[in-house]
Amino acid sequence: MGVFRQLGKLLRASFEAGKALSIDEYIEIETERQKNAEKKIFYRAIGQLTLGWGYVEHLFDLTNAIIITRFETNENELPRSLKPKISFYRRSFLKLPELSPFKEQAIKIADEANRLKEIRHDIIHGQAEKLTPDGLRHFIRQHHRGKELIETSVSYTLDQIIQANEEIGKLALSMTALVEEATPLFLNKCSKEA
Numbered sequence: 147m148g149v150f151r152q153l154g155k156l157l158r159a160s161f162e163a164g165k166a167l168s169i170d171e172y173i174e175i176e177t178e179r180q181k182n183a184e185k186k187i188f189y190r191a192i193g194q195l196t197l198g199w200g201y202v203e204h205l206f207d208l209t210n211a212i213i214i215t216r217f218e219t220n221e222n223e224l225p226r227s228l229k230p231k232i233s234f235y236r237r238s239f240l241k242l243p244e245l246s247p248f249k250e251q252a253i254k255i256a257d258e259a260n261r262l263k264e265i266r267h268d269i270i271h272g273q274a275e276k277l278t279p280d281g282l283r284h285f286i287r288q289h290h291r292g293k294e295l296i297e298t299s300v301s302y303t304l305d306q307i308i309q310a311n312e313e314i315g316k317l318a319l320s321m322t323a324l325v326e327e328a329t330p331l332f333l334n335k336c337s338k339e340a
Contacts, residue, residue, distance in 0.1 A: 184304065188283065191307045192269065198314040199266050202259065205321040206231045212325075212332050213238045217245070232259050244331060251324050258317050265310045268300045283307070 159175055160167045167175070207224065210231060214221050219238065225231045239245045239252035272285030283304070289296045302310075 188304055191304065191311060194311045195266060195269060195307065195314065198311055198318065201318050202314060202321065203228065203231065205318060205325065206235055209325055210234055216332055217242050228263055232256050248324055248328055255317065255320050255324065262310060262314055262317060269302065269307065
């Protein structure tokens with residue numbers, strides 16, 4: 147950045163502070179400003195991840211509800227937690243002959259959901275420790291194994307969290323496309339039962 151531009155920023159910061167700032171004071175103010183900006187972006191990314199994943203789970207619930215009410219399955223109740231939701235979804239597309247035209251698409255969706263759920267679990271269920279100098283966020287996550295509680299630590303950069311949000315958005319679009327594509331089948335199955 148040019149010297150005059152830096153000088154202009156220093157003068158502006160001095161004006162905003164109401165006093166002449168030294169270079170060190172200016173650097174301290176700018177560093178704090180950058181930390182606050184990153185913190186806001188981090189919280190927005192977490193909010194976006196939460197909302198995006200909520201939509202993905204809604205689509206699993208919707209699709210699974212259609213399957214369980216319209217097709218012959220061994221299930222008599224919808225799965226409630228994520229792992230059984232994805233498992234039922236996958237199993238239904240694998241085993242039900244009527245859904246076989248969508249099997250490949252559904253398997254990819256289930257695989258991607260299983261991959262992304264780990265990132266989502268780390269971030270949503272983990273405890274965010276702190277921002278490290280290189281821009282990483284550390285999350286402490288507890289896993290239950292029998293009677294044991296095992297603590298792990300994982301790290302994600304802000305860019306990785308934003309990337310996960312984009313991938314969750316793509317997953318939701320894939321799920322929506324599958325439901326839209328299968329809607330004639332679902333409606334046909336419904337009209338035959340009436």
